[in-house]
Amino acid sequence: MNLLACVSGALLLFQSALAAPSWSATPILPGSIPLAVRTPYLSAWLPQGSGRALNEAWPQFWTGATLGWAGFVNVDGVSYNFMGTPTLSTPFQKAVQKSFEYTATQSIFVLSAGAVDVTVTFLSPVEPENLLVQSIPFSYMTVSVASTDNKVHDVSIYSDISAEWVSGDNNLIANWGTYKTDQIVHQIEISVPQQQLFSEVNDRIQHGSAYYAIKNHGDVTFQTGADHDVRNQFVQKGRLANTRDTNFRAINDNWPVFALSKHLGKVGKLPVPTTFAIGHIRDPIIEYIVAGGKSENRSSYFWSKLHSPAEVIDHFFDLYPRSAIVANKFDAKIKADSLKISADYAAITTLSVRQAFGATEISIRKDSHGNYDPSSTLVFMKEISSDGNILIMALSYTQKSKDLSFIKKNFQYLDQWTQFLIEDSLVPELQISSDDFAGHLANQTNLAIKGIIGIRAMAEIANLVGDKTRGANYTSIAESYVKEWQVYATAASGQHLTLAYGQDDSWGLSYNLFGDKLLGLNLFPQSVYKMQNDWYKAFIKPFGIILDTRNTWTKSDWTIFTAAIATEPAVRDSLISAVANFIGGGHTDAPFPDLYETGDGRPYGFRARPVAGGHLALLALM
Numbered sequence: 001m002n003l004l005a006c007v008s009g010a011l012l013l014f015q016s017a018l019a020a021p022s023w024s025a026t027p028i029l030p031g032s033i034p035l036a037v038r039t040p041y042l043s044a045w046l047p048q049g050s051g052r053a054l055n056e057a058w059p060q061f062w063t064g065a066t067l068g069w070a071g072f073v074n075v076d077g078v079s080y081n082f083m084g085t086p087t088l089s090t091p092f093q094k095a096v097q098k099s100f101e102y103t104a105t106q107s108i109f110v111l112s113a114g115a116v117d118v119t120v121t122f123l124s125p126v127e128p129e130n131l132l133v134q135s136i137p138f139s140y141m142t143v144s145v146a147s148t149d150n151k152v153h154d155v156s157i158y159s160d161i162s163a164e165w166v167s168g169d170n171n172l173i174a175n176w177g178t179y180k181t182d183q184i185v186h187q188i189e190i191s192v193p194q195q196q197l198f199s200e201v202n203d204r205i206q207h208g209s210a211y212y213a214i215k216n217h218g219d220v221t222f223q224t225g226a227d228h229d230v231r232n233q234f235v236q237k238g239r240l241a242n243t244r245d246t247n248f249r250a251i252n253d254n255w256p257v258f259a260l261s262k263h264l265g266k267v268g269k270l271p272v273p274t275t276f277a278i279g280h281i282r283d284p285i286i287e288y289i290v291a292g293g294k295s296e297n298r299s300s301y302f303w304s305k306l307h308s309p310a311e312v313i314d315h316f317f318d319l320y321p322r323s324a325i326v327a328n329k330f331d332a333k334i335k336a337d338s339l340k341i342s343a344d345y346a347a348i349t350t351l352s353v354r355q356a357f358g359a360t361e362i363s364i365r366k367d368s369h370g371n372y373d374p375s376s377t378l379v380f381m382k383e384i385s386s387d388g389n390i391l392i393m394a395l396s397y398t399q400k401s402k403d404l405s406f407i408k409k410n411f412q413y414l415d416q417w418t419q420f421l422i423e424d425s426l427v428p429e430l431q432i433s434s435d436d437f438a439g440h441l442a443n444q445t446n447l448a449i450k451g452i453i454g455i456r457a458m459a460e461i462a463n464l465v466g467d468k469t470r471g472a473n474y475t476s477i478a479e480s481y482v483k484e485w486q487v488y489a490t491a492a493s494g495q496h497l498t499l500a501y502g503q504d505d506s507w508g509l510s511y512n513l514f515g516d517k518l519l520g521l522n523l524f525p526q527s528v529y530k531m532q533n534d535w536y537k538a539f540i541k542p543f544g545i546i547l548d549t550r551n552t553w554t555k556s557d558w559t560i561f562t563a564a565i566a567t568e569p570a571v572r573d574s575l576i577s578a579v580a581n582f583i584g585g586g587h588t589d590a591p592f593p594d595l596y597e598t599g600d601g602r603p604y605g606f607r608a609r610p611v612a613g614g615h616l617a618l619l620a621l622m
């Protein structure tokens, strides 16, 4: 049996064991669906496992903690629950999910509620070239209602959030307020004495405020109060009471909820949309250590343009028509480019985009006059912003941006690091690599690859700034290292690279070769790529190839890097399909975990990590 037949045979067996949901999932059913994913602290997902409709589970924070977020639609006096799983004393119907689809920036659910269809679209904009838009920590939920029976119906929609959005400890006291301007805005936070700057409980930030807002146009009502009271009110009356509960109390004490409702009036077959904005603002966002051991407070970039939460929300609603167009264009581009590789690849990349960007925040600091200084803009990542790999990234950035200022400004440091690589990269000492969870190892073949590419990258950086002598010297060092490395790193059989020099039976994914491709260096001989490609063919399991011979697990990001350096499309495609099979196989209800077993798809704890950005490796080569 050939390789591909083996893999698909095993998958058929596996998939037939899972119960499929009654609704369709396009392009695939992921482990968890991004709902509002913009920052490390605005990160709401719908867990799936083998499939749960929008009203079959509560949304979760990326860690798995429950986030109260409910939705009802009232059609001719009958209320249907379309989001969350509330229980009430008043009877109500459940809407029935018909389909689910995701794109790079949107998750779209269609549910039928009696004689209307309800389309719920969660849009988390991804616009890294627009710092203002990218830095606004809000997401959109648009609920669109249309009649399906050629009659008009009287329709109201309802949604609320709980105070679970503001802390990792539900015993803390929450405060809240509701403001009516051009919007109706609920603001919720933990009581100020309990707020703690830059502190987390269960990965949740302990300062700042959550916001839930709707435009104050038409017949809009609001209410705050105990979850049962507020939801019963809407289910019975189809509208809210415009009353405020001011008994500030613990998040879990008669669960206060913050509800918004809109009476749409008569709805025919033309869809009637209503947009909600959900967000979490804190200021400052980052404590940054600067020279001399001092620290500085950094704010979200949007504060340099907008001056109050009300203004932020106002602007966010104004942006919506434009953001929806930009998002549709961006989604179409990611999909079309990914489809040039395969449908499975498009399923992976489109699921990864919000996860990667949702772990970042764009920050800015004030100058000595108290004004925001645009030249101080820095992006921070919640995780994996460690120090390795800088030379490769610096060159890649320069090649793509054609902007020499970064390498010019930092030339001295880049060159200083290169000296370390010249000493240490060919024969790496006992150390960890980016796969630190696998432990220390001396003489790591894959680490040497990265180090040698780093030297060659510095040669290119030197060439770009006009230092041709240095460029020629480092190029010749890197090239001679590659020759020596081939002798150290190739197994005695000549069939594969080892995991570590001299350990002939060991091997692993030599994913760091991707840097050679990304930078267009052609530093490593084609025969090395071909040897690895051919070796991997015999070892592909249902969910991928082992990361290395120390364990039977693998990493999705390094699998995709390996696919990007495969010399045969069949090997590339089967590696990509293995990742898609893992994520679409019902093995997890976590946001795209990146570490899992190759044999049975069992995931380990790595969830919602920005390393999912690595899944775009093949797009970076286009």
Ligand SMILES: *[C@@H]1O[C@H](CO)[C@@H](O)[C@H](O)[C@H]1NC(C)=O
Residues within 6 Å of the ligand: 197, 284, 295, 296, 297
């Ligand atoms: C950062 O902000 C906090 C809260 O406003 C303040 O207490 C602290 O002194 C600030 N730190 C610096 C270095 O300015």
Ligand SMILES: *[C@@H]1O[C@H](CO)[C@@H](O)[C@H](O)[C@H]1NC(C)=O
Residues within 6 Å of the ligand: 427, 442, 443, 488, 501, 502
């Ligand atoms: C690492 O490899 C070099 C070159 O083959 C060898 O001299 C050295 O002993 C190895 N170190 C370890 C700890 O295996």
Ligand SMILES: *[C@@H]1O[C@H](CO)[C@@H](O)[C@H](O)[C@H]1NC(C)=O
Residues within 6 Å of the ligand: 419, 422, 473, 474
């Ligand atoms: C090449 O670079 C190495 C490492 O910086 C240095 O030791 C050596 O002197 C350089 N050779 C020349 C010819 O410049």
